[in-house]
Amino acid sequence: MNSDFLDALTTLEEDKGIEKEIVLEAIEAALISAYKRNFSQAPNVRVDINRDNGEIKVFARKEVVEEVFDPRMEISVEAAQELSVQYGLDDVVEIEVTPKNFGRIAAQTAKQVVTQRVREAERGIIYSDFIDREEDIMTGIVQRQDHRFIYVDLGKVEAILPQSEQMPNETYAHNDRIKSFITKVEKTTKGPQIMISRTHPGLLKRLFELEVPEIYDGTVEIRSVAREAGDRSKISVYAEDPDVDPVGSCVGQRGQRVQAIVNELKGEKIDIVHHSDNPVNYIGNALSPSNVLDVQVDEDAKSTLVIVPDYQLSLAIGKRGQNARLAAKLTGWKIDIKSLSEAEEEGIYDPETARVPGEDEEITKVHNEEEWIDQEAFDEEWEDSVSEGKDE
Known part of the structure; x- marks a missing residue:
């Protein structure tokens, strides 16, 4: 080992971020193991690598004793003082025992250690990059x-x-x-x-952050996400600034922003609803695209009873209960849905005391197949089609 090797370690430190001193200490430890294995020596050895010229020396460490029982581990007081008069009883003497052919073993061992350290360092760098x-x-x-x-x-x-x-x-x-x-x-x-x-709700949230600048800069907040991957999702958004339309920001002009997310998720339908601290408004929004007539809230049980028009009962519940299930996940409230006729029969609906989502709430935009519609227009068209059917 020579100064060129030390220069190589310096370059390695700059390129891979592996400290040269750590590598040298590892090489010294590996050389001790190699020395013991190849020369059947006692474990009391120390390897020293000169940091200036790369020269390697092996030292045997022996304790100064009055009577020597193991010459590999001990040295007499007289022999120690021949080396230096400063040595006394119980001191430790280091004697150089570097073998003649130790250079080849050292080179091979150093190569293995450096290769291992580089591999460990690269793994560590990758881990540090990805843990963040x-x-x-x-x-x-x-x-x-x-x-x-x-x-x-x-x-x-x-x-x-x-x-x-x-x-x-x-x-x-x-x-x-x-x-x-x-x-x-x-x-x-x-x-x-x-x-x-690809199914985690966090994926949907991050996709909106990528597509919607208002979410990325904090103007619009994503308050909650409920997702059944590959089929349908609901996301609630909120803006502190009353002049900012959080739902419209997520939808984008002609639905371009949300359509990019739908395409990435291979056609997964996405409902974007306006978040509200008022559970009546929030649950009414979350059950879109159905129209809600009344929301009866039980704060203690954190549950609600929602009344919807008869013709929208199946729409509110959704296919296999999906719409109601996602709304419950989104809001964190238990939701029980009844039709208007059923509620009137049971005497639990009074139009005069009904709590309907506030008119000041933003209109929820729902991705319905290939286009974006607003709920009010959807209801009017549906009622018109029903009236036409009766006239005929």
Whole structure:
């Protein structure tokens, strides 16, 4: 080992961020192990690497004793004082025992240690980069898949997309570019393991942050997300500034902003509702696109009874109860839905005392198949079609 090796370590420190002193200490420790293994020596040795010229020396450490029982570990007082008169009883004497052919062993050992340290450092750097991106979104390229995972290249590392985190309506082909949500970053013996998801509600939230500048800069806040991946989602938004339309900001001109997210999620329908601290207004918005006649709130049980027109009962409940289920997840309230006729029969609906979502609330925009509609226009068109049917 010579000064060129030390220069190489300096370059390594600059390129990989591995401190030269840490590598040298690791080499010294590895050389002690190699010396013991190759020369069958006692464990009382020390290896020293000169930091200026790279010269390597091996020293045997012996304790000064009156009577020597193990010459590998001990040295007499007389022999120690021949080396230096300063040595006395119980001192430790270091005697150089560097073998002649130790240079070859040292070079091979140093190579192994440096290679290992570089690998560990690269893994550490990758882990440091990705641990900060946990619960963030990244774009990757699909590399391969098996019966359990899809492996996605994120640049420096290959991430794992488990089957349970894959969208049911989505197929993945080699070299497909997909956006995914980083759920977990773990250290393993083989390096950092990155777990990603396409079904996590956080993915929807991050996609809106990417597409809607008002959310990114904090003008509009995402208060809650409820998602059934691949089918339908609801997201509630709020703006402190009364002049800002949070729902309209997320929808974008002609629905362009939200349509980009729908396309990324392979057609997943998205309802964007206005958040309100008033549970009556909030639940009325969350049940869009249905029209709500009354919301009866039980604060203690954190539950509500919602009355809707007869013709909108199925719309409020949704296919397989999906609309009501997502609304409950979004608001955090238990929601029970009854039709107007059923509520009147049971005597639980009074039009004069009904609590209806406030007129000052923003109109909820709902992604319905291929276009964006407002709820009021939808209701008017539906009632007109019913009237025409009766006339005929």
